[in-house]
Amino acid sequence: MSQAGTLGIKNLYKKYDVKSQSLSVLEDINLQISPGEFVSIVGSSGCGKSTLLRLIIGLEEGYEGAIELDGKRISGTSLARGIVFQEHRLFPWLTVEQNIGVSLLNSGLTAGQRRHAVRDHISLVGLQGFEKAFPYQLSGGMAQRVSIARALVNRPEILLLDEPFGALDALTRAHLQSELKRIWQSEGITMVLVTHDVEEAVFLGDRIVVMEPRPGRIREIIPVELTHPRERTSQAFTQLKESVLSEFSTLIPDEATAPSTAPIGISNFSIDAWHFAV
Amino acid sequence: MFMTDLKNIRLMHLALALRGWVLPLLLLAIWWCAVAFHWTTSPILVSPVAVWQRGLERVLSGELRVALLASLNRGAYGFLIGATVGFLFGSWLGASRWVERLIGPTFHTLKQISLFAWIPLLSMWFGVGDEAKIAFVAMAAFFPVVLNTFEGFRSVPRESIEVARVFAYSPFQLWWRVIFPTAAPSIFTGLHLSLIYSWLATLGAEYLMTSGKGIGNTLIEGRENFQMDLVLFGVLVIGSVGFLLNFVLSSIERHFLVWRQQTIARY
Numbered sequence: 001m002s003q004a005g006t007l008g009i010k011n012l013y014k015k016y017d018v019k020s021q022s023l024s025v026l027e028d029i030n031l032q033i034s035p036g037e038f039v040s041i042v043g044s045s046g047c048g049k050s051t052l053l054r055l056i057i058g059l060e061e062g063y064e065g066a067i068e069l070d071g072k073r074i075s076g077t078s079l080a081r082g083i084v085f086q087e088h089r090l091f092p093w094l095t096v097e098q099n100i101g102v103s104l105l106n107s108g109l110t111a112g113q114r115r116h117a118v119r120d121h122i123s124l125v126g127l128q129g130f131e132k133a134f135p136y137q138l139s140g141g142m143a144q145r146v147s148i149a150r151a152l153v154n155r156p157e158i159l160l161l162d163e164p165f166g167a168l169d170a171l172t173r174a175h176l177q178s179e180l181k182r183i184w185q186s187e188g189i190t191m192v193l194v195t196h197d198v199e200e201a202v203f204l205g206d207r208i209v210v211m212e213p214r215p216g217r218i219r220e221i222i223p224v225e226l227t228h229p230r231e232r233t234s235q236a237f238t239q240l241k242e243s244v245l246s247e248f249s250t251l252i253p254d255e256a257t258a259p260s261t262a263p264i265g266i267s268n269f270s271i272d273a274w275h276f277a278v
Numbered sequence: 279m280f281m282t283d284l285k286n287i288r289l290m291h292l293a294l295a296l297r298g299w300v301l302p303l304l305l306l307a308i309w310w311c312a313v314a315f316h317w318t319t320s321p322i323l324v325s326p327v328a329v330w331q332r333g334l335e336r337v338l339s340g341e342l343r344v345a346l347l348a349s350l351n352r353g354a355y356g357f358l359i360g361a362t363v364g365f366l367f368g369s370w371l372g373a374s375r376w377v378e379r380l381i382g383p384t385f386h387t388l389k390q391i392s393l394f395a396w397i398p399l400l401s402m403w404f405g406v407g408d409e410a411k412i413a414f415v416a417m418a419a420f421f422p423v424v425l426n427t428f429e430g431f432r433s434v435p436r437e438s439i440e441v442a443r444v445f446a447y448s449p450f451q452l453w454w455r456v457i458f459p460t461a462a463p464s465i466f467t468g469l470h471l472s473l474i475y476s477w478l479a480t481l482g483a484e485y486l487m488t489s490g491k492g493i494g495n496t497l498i499e500g501r502e503n504f505q506m507d508l509v510l511f512g513v514l515v516i517g518s519v520g521f522l523l524n525f526v527l528s529s530i531e532r533h534f535l536v537w538r539q540q541t542i543a544r545y
Contacts, residue, residue, distance in 0.1 A: 059440055077443050089437050093459045093537045103445045105455070134537045154445075 004035035004190045005069050005080065005157025007056070012065035014051060014216075024215035025051050029065070031209065031218065033158075033192065038184055040205030041194045042244065048216025049194045053160045056192070057083045069157060079107060082156035086163045088143035090135040090150075097122065097131040100150045107154045121149040124183060141172035148183070158190040165200070177203055185228070198244050202237060203230055210247045220247055324506045332507040333514070336496075346515065349492040352408060353480035356415020361472050364420040365465070368427025372461075378428075389421050393479065397486055408490060411483035418479030419472040426468025430461030463535055470527050477520055 012029035015022045026048045033039050043049045054060040056067055058077035067074050069081065082103075090099045097118050104114045122128060125145040135143055144164060151159055161180075165173040177200055184191055184204075195201050201208050202224060210220040222244060226236055306326060312318065313325040336342040371378045371385070396417060404410035434457050442452045484494025493512055500508030 057444060059443060077446055079446055083444055085437070085440075087437060089441050091438070091441075091456070091459065093462070102441075102455075105451065106446050106448075136537060 003157060004188055006035050006071070007031070007033040007158055007190065007192070008066070008068040008071070009052075009056075010066040010068070012052075012055070012063055012067065014048070014055060014060075014063045026055075026063075027215040027217050029216070029218055031221075033190055035190055036188050038191045038193070038204055038206045039209060040201035040207070041192065041209045041211060042196065042198055042201045043211035043216070044196060044213060044248065046216075047211040047213035049211055050162055051216070053083065053162050053192070053194050056158075057081050057160055079103075079154050080157045081160065082151035082154070082158070083160040083162065084144070084147050084151045084164045086166045088135070088140070088147040090143055090146055092135050095132050095134055096127060096138070096146050099135070099146055100153050103150050103154050117153050121153045124152070124186070125149045126179065139172075140168050141176055144168065144176065145179070148180070152183070152187065152189075156189065158192065161191065161193045163195055164193075165197075166195070173197075173200070180204065181228070198241055198248075199232065202226075202241050202244065203232060208244055210244060321504070322506055324510065328507040329510045329514070332505070333511040336508075336511065341496075342515070345491055345493050345496050346519075348490065349480055349484065349494065350519070352411050352483070352492065353415055353476050356412045356480065357419045357473055357476035359412070360416035360419025360476065361423045361469060363416070364423030364468070364472065365427050367420075368424040368468070369431060371424070372428045372431030385424070389425070393418055394482065394486070401487065406487045406489050410487055411480070411490070414483040414487075415476050415479045418475045418482075422471035422475060423465075423468040426464045426471070427461070430464025430468075431457060433464065434460045463538060466531050466535065470524075470531065473523055473527060474520065477516075477523060481516060 009029050009031040012026055013024070014026040015024050017023070029052065031039075041049050041052070051060065055063055056074070058074060058081065061076075074081070091102065094102065100118045100121055101114055104117060107114075109117065119131075122131060125148055127142060127145055127149070130138070130142065135146075138146065144167075148164070164180075165176050168176065180191075181204055191204075193201070193204055205224055208222040208224060209218055210222065211217065212219040222240070224240060226234075226240065230237055310326050313323060333342075371382065393414070397414065400410045400413050404413050438456050438460060439452065442456045447455065480492075481494045484490070484492040485498065488495065488498060493516055496515075497509055497512040500506070500512060
């Protein structure tokens with residue numbers, strides 16, 4: 001079993017240049033994630049949480065500050081950091097087992113080892129029997145499970161999840177949240193989940209990082225003291241959920257009363273600019 | 279009870295497969311009646327029986343085989359040359375944006391020129407023999423492949439490329455395992471169209487550059503000797519070849535692109 005990684009984010013700033021003006025997407029992000037921890041990042045649209053994930057995975061560059069995995073600065077993408085996107089992004093011309101095998105291409109394993117790893121991870125996500133199915137034959141939840149298997153099969157030190165269940169219906173979402181927790185408990189790797197669903201964040205996370213937008217900053221980091229298994233309907237759970245939600249409700253009066261003090265005026269930018277902030 | 283059900287299902291499948299034949303057979307019957315009952319006295323209207331007899335004569339004398347092989351040969355060479363060059367050119371345009379900006383406008387202008395307008399030039403450069411005809415077919419085969427290959431390579435979604443980056447793919451791996459398979463359906467469409475246009479162009483070339491042997495020349499012969507039955511027989515052969523080409527290609531496409539099932543609406 002590969003070790004779980006330590007993620008350190010220090011004084012992270014990210015800006016985009018839009019129409020010769022500088023749009024600040026992330027401001028002074030500081031976060032230390034211990035090995036094997038599950039961190040949920042919650043925030044409304046435009047708080048830069050997806051951008052943060054893309055910076056950690058290495059798909060975006062050009063930031064100030066430091067992002068370190070196990071003490072070493074990250075550079076570009078790497079097999080040590082895995083990601084599950086909101087869309088399943090499976091290759092339609094490959095079967096389920098071939099899609100999972102896609103991530104093992106540069107892993108240095110032999111063909112036999114690859115087959116074994118793929119088979120293990122198909123059972124891990126509960127898709128036995130669907131090895132030869134094509135993505136078009138799978139439901140949304142199943143396809144997302146393949147995507148999770150694909151991200152986990154080469155044993156990354158850290159797994160990032162960018163609103164992985166956002167495109168699914170509520171029932172499937174609840175089911176897959178339990179599945180993800182089961183996988184996390186059995187694999188023990190560090191996981192960082194970005195979501196706008198507070199209940200999901202409380203259900204899964206050891207800590208909840210609340211972010212606020214314009215520019216993206218960490219507002220609060222809330223530890224979750226609940227033990228597993230967590231009951232969504234228990235009082236402690238609901239209380240925690242309420243306290244996280246209250247972080248958001250205080251944002252709205254601020255915006256309504258003082259829009260002119262916001263660092264970047266809404267009217268200055270077109271729709272294109274907001275696209276970057278998501 | 280089960281066995282009769284099975285037989286019924288088989289009969290039903292057979293009936294469904296034969297559905298497509300109802301209209302042609304009906305038209306054939308109407309044609310035969312028109313001749314037999316003299317609905318018109320035009321010498322152009324020949325009996326289907328006469329067409330059949332003429333066809334039999336041509337097949338048995340070996341003349342059909344010679345003509346058909348000559349036409350297929352020209353078509354095949356022209357298609358192979360045109361499609362290969364087209365694929366390479368389309369890939370080049372698709373891969374490099376500045377090449378597209380540089381050469382694209384010229385290409386898009388040239389493709390608007392009707393193929394037949396090239397014939398005088400081709401006759402001057404290649405003469406009126408087989409080379410000119412193959413050149414013409416190659417040109418017809420070239421354009422659909424370029425356009426569809428270019429379109430295919432340019433339509434690779436950013437999301438797929440990000441997946442390849444996340445798994446640390448080399449540029450070759452990215453091209454071979456992500457870009458090329460994504461573009462494959464478009465490329466297949468281009469090749470399919472190209473093959474059909476090649477066959478059309480083969481006939482066109484034979485009709486406009488009349489030296490040599492071929493099915494087109496059979497048609498010309500029939501026209502000049504007022505042998506409508508020969509003309510119609512030629513048309514039937516041309517149509518059958520076109521149909522076969524399409525059928526074979528569609529089967530190959532369906533086999534390789536089985537994963538695209540979901541995009542076809544079933545109604």
